[in-house]
Amino acid sequence: MRFIFKTEYDQDIRLFQHGGQLFWYGLLGVLLLAAPLVVSGYVLSQLHFILIYAIAGLGLMLLVGYTGQISLGHAAFLATGAYTEALLQAAGTPFIVSLASAALLSAAVGIIVGLPALRLKGIYLAIATLAFNVIVEEIITRWESVTGGSSGKLLKPIELFGYRLSSQESFYYLCLALAVLSCLALMNLLRSPTGRAFVAIRDSEISASCLGIDLARFKTMSFALSAALTGIGGALYAHKVTFISPEQFTLIQSIELVTIVIIGGIGSLHGAVLGAAFIIMLPQGISIAKGWLPDAVPQAGLQSVVFGLILVGFIIFEPYGLYGRWLKIRTYFDVFPFYRRGTFRRQRSYLRSERLR
């Protein structure tokens, strides 16, 4: 077990609290950098998806896990990012500009969607964002002159400072860099006043506002940042699949993003990354398992059933997701042999003030 002796406030502020963390994250970084040299093309392609979904998942995590606002419409931001990128690339805009535009336009749409969030809570907000998803899906299907309708849009490889990122490896490094930057930006945000204001809104709106936090402003800000990150994810997604069409941005996609957040572990950035890895690897796992299953088990729809079961299982047995499970395992070894089963049990919360407004 490690005891950290603190002698200055900076120790609570810095990103890595002790040498051990630095070592393990350093090792992870080296492995990620070396991955293209080691793994096969297929695995690398899966890593692309994991990184892309991790970026989109980080965006949703900020909103759901840290600000406590539910969104069942994040596929719409993914679509906004993807179509902005496709259209601007076709118009010959440099990648840096088109990526920034994808983020900014998604953020702008996020602010518009955030407006009802100022009045709606919980299930009502979920329905509003769900409706938004359907609207955006409809718009991109019908607005054929711009989006190409159901026949979709094709994308060319990215050109960055005159280099064509057509190889798997170069695209991988681009995704990795953007994922790391997104992580760092969110980690910075969460150790600053704005991040704390988000957490305050999540835990108690009434006391947040009594401490001077402008609920409208910070909720809108959270929606905008969340949408911007998901938009960046969308732009990369568009390049990854090279062909985008409305059926990639349906409600199912939104639910997949929510699944990332819940399975990964709500309220942790690790969770978004773990959840993304899980959701990309699960279909592979299922198709491997199919080979061993008896023929009597129907093949069609198996994936949805397994997905659903896992989601329900997590909500019932491990509400803090994969990251929560990891924390428990780590604590078990940290304090061995003194781990108590109840260590992480949620305490009964005391009577709270009647919900005002």
Added chain:
Amino acid sequence: MTFFAIDNLGVRFGGVVAVDGVSFSVKQGDVHTIIGPNGAGKTTIFNLIGLIYQPTTGCIVFQDHEVRGAPHDVAQLGIARTFQNIELFEQATVLQNLLIGRHRHRVTNLLDELLFRPSVRRAEIAQREAVERVIDLLDLAHYRDSRVAELPYGIRKVVELGRALATEPKLILLDEPSSGLNPEETDDMAFWIEDIRALGITVLMVEHDMNLVSRVSTRVLALNEGRVIAEGTPGEVQSHPAVIEAYLGGGE
């Protein structure tokens, strides 16, 4: 200068008149207590001051300016409050809770924070120093890194007081600071209220424990059914016939 005054304040919810033309003023440096039986409108007055409810009549004046706008504007003026049933950020640590209390002293902007520029680090350390002073004052050092959800009720009550103090208020509203506390903890609370007053912070509180009230209050206001029935020193109010009648019922 008027430090804090309420003039003819009233609010009705449908047909119920919860607060009916209440006027009083609080002098700077006082510990002003509102007492009254259940349903007298004490907490409603706090919610009106905090602009959580919009008053139907009357106005609130703080340092010669009318208090108006949204709840977060009240905090920016330097009015902090605690809640009767504790409204802490339960999934955060004590330290984080107190740091959120520093929100109104935020000096950094979003872009600086995303990049965590050196100015943000300096600001964070300054906020931390301010929070540590509160932690020292309220003896919370032991709980600094505990999650609020793990703490017993008595400690939470102190953390909530600390969070309000971290905002560096000029006026602090305490809604039943001793409710749910044992006699020892109530004793501590009395000491802290005296300390807060010594810091130059004016206290307006709602309280039922008459021992605590007479020990720390400089002025007491008694309410019943949304109206002021008596005002004066603790002794005067306790012996006021209207107060005795409100609590014990009138003689037939």
